[in-house]
Amino acid sequence: MRTYFDMSIEPASILGRRVAVMGFGAQGRAHALNLRDSGVEVVVGLRRESSSRGACQELGLPVQTPARAASSSDVVVMLVPDQAQPDLYRETLAESMKEGSALVFAHGYSIHFKHIDPRADLDVLMVAPLGIGDQVRALYEAGRGVPALLALHQNASGEARDLGLGYAWANGHGRAGIFETTFRDETETDLFAEQAVLCGGLTHLISAAFDTLVDAGYPEELAYFGCLHEVKLIADLVHQRGIAGMRKSISSTAEFGDYSRGPRIINEESRHAMREILEEVRDGRFDRELSAEAETGFPALREGRSAAQAHPIEAVGERLRAMMPWLSEK
Numbered sequence: 354m355r356t357y358f359d360m361s362i363e364p365a366s367i368l369g370r371r372v373a374v375m376g377f378g379a380q381g382r383a384h385a386l387n388l389r390d391s392g393v394e395v396v397v398g399l400r401r402e403s404s405s406r407g408a409c410q411e412l413g414l415p416v417q418t419p420a421r422a423a424s425s426s427d428v429v430v431m432l433v434p435d436q437a438q439p440d441l442y443r444e445t446l447a448e449s450m451k452e453g454s455a456l457v458f459a460h461g462y463s464i465h466f467k468h469i470d471p472r473a474d475l476d477v478l479m480v481a482p483l484g485i486g487d488q489v490r491a492l493y494e495a496g497r498g499v500p501a502l503l504a505l506h507q508n509a510s511g512e513a514r515d516l517g518l519g520y521a522w523a524n525g526h527g528r529a530g531i532f533e534t535t536f537r538d539e540t541e542t543d544l545f546a547e548q549a550v551l552c553g554g555l556t557h558l559i560s561a562a563f564d565t566l567v568d569a570g571y572p573e574e575l576a577y578f579g580c581l582h583e584v585k586l587i588a589d590l591v592h593q594r595g596i597a598g599m600r601k602s603i604s605s606t607a608e609f610g611d612y613s614r615g616p617r618i619i620n621e622e623s624r625h626a627m628r629e630i631l632e633e634v635r636d637g638r639f640d641r642e643l644s645a646e647a648e649t650g651f652p653a654l655r656e657g658r659s660a661a662q663a664h665p666i667e668a669v670g671e672r673l674r675a676m677m678p679w680l681s682e683k
């Protein structure tokens with residue numbers, strides 16, 4: 354993949370442009386502060402009733418309504434939830450964005466699944482951080498950065514790539530690496546990874562293993578520590594050293610169990626399910642299901658949340674984490 358670093362980026366492509374950051378949530382806060390600290394003129398676009406207005410003002414960030422912020426800026430960054438983006442574009446940005454300005458996304462969902470059909474005069478690009486908002490900000494402040502994916506959807510000005518690289522530079526991504534991809538590949542791999550591994554796979558693996566131990570008569574505390582608490586230790590090692598590197602830090606007993614038992618958990622049936630899940634992402638079935646869910650007020654999401662909250666792993670976890678309050682410190 355084509356990869357860029359700070360040394361090959363011309364910051365002038367972003368300096369001197371006014372950037373309107375739509376939303377002040379996980380990513381919005383990090384991008385607004387990082388860009389501001391990199392010398393970019395930033396305004397935050399928030400609804401009149403937004404509870405984030407005070408926080409922005411305390412941090413010295415100017416706030417305007419989304420329409421005013423967009424109409425006075427050269428770049429608009431879409432950092433509201435993916436499901437809110439189509440209405441924000443259709444009802445506000447489509448008519449308020451300046452002629453020839455740029456629309457930047459942090460995830461390709463709305464464009465790839467055609468929920469937004471941007472005006473032809475706009476540059477439309479993506480700078481997708483490979484990390485949560487807190488990391489994007491904390492690593493920037495530490496002089497480091499999270500890597501990011503860059504993609505172009507419309508290059509009306511012919512300068513969209515330079516702008517995307519400048520934006521990524523200002524957000525600290527050029528310190529780690531900026532990988533050029535497409536909206537399609539970013540969206541499909543991101544959805545698949547969160548469904549198969551990061552969210553769907555991991556949480557169900559943990560809960561099922563916890564249930565197995567508790568059903569067999571073991572104390573919930575032991576099941577919690579073994580199947581949930583210690584995930585972080587292994588995840589940190591995998592993150593820092595890769596899977597083979599992690600295995601160098603575990604006992605031979607654990608490593609033997611890994612090779613001999615792991616394939617019974619992730620077996621041909623699991624791999625078949627992964628291929629099906631990927632196909633549902635690629636052929637649009639997942640997007641249609643999510644859109645129908647959103648239109649009806651997220652009933653399945655609410656049901657899933659209640660069921661998960663009622664699972665015994667939550668009560669024991671709350672009790673054990675209260676004994677280690679430093680776990681929730683940032």
Ligand SMILES: NC(=O)c1ccc[n+]([C@@H]2O[C@H](COP(=O)([O-])OP(=O)(O)OC[C@H]3O[C@@H](n4cnc5c(N)ncnc54)[C@H](OP(=O)(O)O)[C@@H]3O)[C@@H](O)[C@H]2O)c1
Nearest residue numbers: 376377378379380403404405432433434437459460485486
């Ligand atoms: N979460 C991550 O770490 C992460 C990682 C990589 C990429 N991304 C991508 O980054 C983008 C933003 O995600 P996020 O998780 O940062 O969003 P988020 O935290 O859920 O965004 C919350 C912000 O969006 C505003 N907002 C919510 N609904 C709105 C609406 N209908 N109209 C206008 N503003 C609205 C909220 O304003 P109020 O104050 O008015 O409620 C709030 O300021 C998404 O495309 C996501 O896929 C996120």
